[in-house]
Amino acid sequence: MKMIIRGGRVLDPVSKRDETADLYIQNDIITPPFEVDSGTRIIDAAGRLVAPGFIDMHVHLREPGFEAKETIATGVAAAVRGGFTGVACMPNTNPVTDNATIIEYIKSKALEAGLAGVYPVGAITRGSRGGEMAELAGMREAGAAAFSDDGQPVKDAGMMRLAMQYCKMLGAVIISHCEEKNLVAGGVMHEGYYSTILGLKGIPAAAEEVMVSRDIILAAETGCPVHIAHISTAGSVALVREAKKRGISVTAEATPHHFSLTDGAVVDYSTNAKVNPPLRGEADLRAVLAGLADGTIDVIATDHAPHTHDEKNVEFDLAPFGLVGLETAVGLVWSELVHKGVLTPLQAVAKLSLNPASILGINRGTLSEGAAADITIIDPNLEETVDPGKFAGKGRNTPFTGRKLKGLPVMTIVSGEIKYVKESEVRSQESE
Numbered sequence: 001m002k003m004i005i006r007g008g009r010v011l012d013p014v015s016k017r018d019e020t021a022d023l024y025i026q027n028d029i030i031t032p033p034f035e036v037d038s039g040t041r042i043i044d045a046a047g048r049l050v051a052p053g054f055i056d057m058h059v060h061l062r063e064p065g066f067e068a069k070e071t072i073a074t075g076v077a078a079a080v081r082g083g084f085t086g087v088a089c090m091p092n093t094n095p096v097t098d099n100a101t102i103i104e105y106i107k108s109k110a111l112e113a114g115l116a117g118v119y120p121v122g123a124i125t126r127g128s129r130g131g132e133m134a135e136l137a138g139m140r141e142a143g144a145a146a147f148s149d150d151g152q153p154v155k156d157a158g159m160m161r162l163a164m165q166y167c168k169m170l171g172a173v174i175i176s177h178c179e180e181k182n183l184v185a186g187g188v189m190h191e192g193y194y195s196t197i198l199g200l201k202g203i204p205a206a207a208e209e210v211m212v213s214r215d216i217i218l219a220a221e222t223g224c225p226v227h228i229a230h231i232s233t234a235g236s237v238a239l240v241r242e243a244k245k246r247g248i249s250v251t252a253e254a255t256p257h258h259f260s261l262t263d264g265a266v267v268d269y270s271t272n273a274k275v276n277p278p279l280r281g282e283a284d285l286r287a288v289l290a291g292l293a294d295g296t297i298d299v300i301a302t303d304h305a306p307h308t309h310d311e312k313n314v315e316f317d318l319a320p321f322g323l324v325g326l327e328t329a330v331g332l333v334w335s336e337l338v339h340k341g342v343l344t345p346l347q348a349v350a351k352l353s354l355n356p357a358s359i360l361g362i363n364r365g366t367l368s369e370g371a372a373a374d375i376t377i378i379d380p381n382l383e384e385t386v387d388p389g390k391f392a393g394k395g396r397n398t399p400f401t402g403r404k405l406k407g408l409p410v411m412t413i414v415s416g417e418i419k420y421v422k423e424s425e426v427r428s429q430e431s432e
Ligand SMILES: NC(=O)N[C@@H](CC(=O)O)C(=O)O
Pocket: 060, 092, 150, 151, 152, 177, 274, 275, 276, 277, 303, 305, 306, 321, 322, 323
């Protein structure tokens, strides 16, 4: 299979290349220019951005065990529709992904689905219960991309330290869900003005920051790279910024909901705005934007967390935490960050491709010759209103219904194969 992506604005975060050019693909590899022949497929990318395939390093695919929420097949369909060529999936499945067999099961299901790459994250502790360490080396050998007890914090600092010592040896990153449960104490939303007027129990910013501090201290001591998941408070951003200045190997991700919404979104008690960590205050949102702009926050990841309609259709206190993000992320990045001047297109692309790839040690995130032909094509001017009815994933639990987005993925190519083309794009390609 030969393909030429013609006349797009090529953005390569490795070489910092940002120019209009043609991209040549043969089989599953980006190649030097070649002569067009009858078997060459030509894709007109004029007016489009051509980027290395986006990698979402924080999703919940729910399989095995919670297939009513999502399956690996529906999750990767949502991924490619959202412009993602790869996803790292968290281990809070049932059973918990805490052994090599489940890592292999996830990989085989992903191969069967044949859409996006799937990088399973193994649990740090057995059952993510925090008591005994899981079989990290066995999982690593089976292909675990990283380790995390996401959904739960590792509450025992001694256990976290031991896990970091092991992960350093294994060359794996620990992804930390930073939450001190004794400070959460049954809270359901951010502790602030809105929790007071709504009469809902608040989660203080300190619940996150105490754990971010602990894990930075342990990362410094053990030398193990630590990645802070779903960073949400101004204090956490300041801690990561300071740690990086001191040369500690810490990285961080922010979600589109934490850079686009505040706790004000909970005002109608909508359970689709119930998420962990919670949507925070204005000053926190501004700090997340500043952290993205100055490089403190390396990655944009969705924390895609599908739940069924019935699970979310209950009182706010009883609803599970989590919202879906795969199919709105790129639109939110372009609308809220690129078009508003927070990030350049090249910076946004780096946080969606090269940076998650390098943190996970995946050989992806560039468009250089010889690289894997995983490519995301974006129409930066295409506008659309979010309609969960159109989602390819199973979850409809988004707080963005009806939100107008500008800048959307129009084509997703994985290993040189087109896995998703937007409807409007099919028509424009055919009319030429
Ligand atoms: N983010 C959430 O609110 N929920 C996640 C768990 C997690 O990411 O901690 C889930 O698995 O539903």
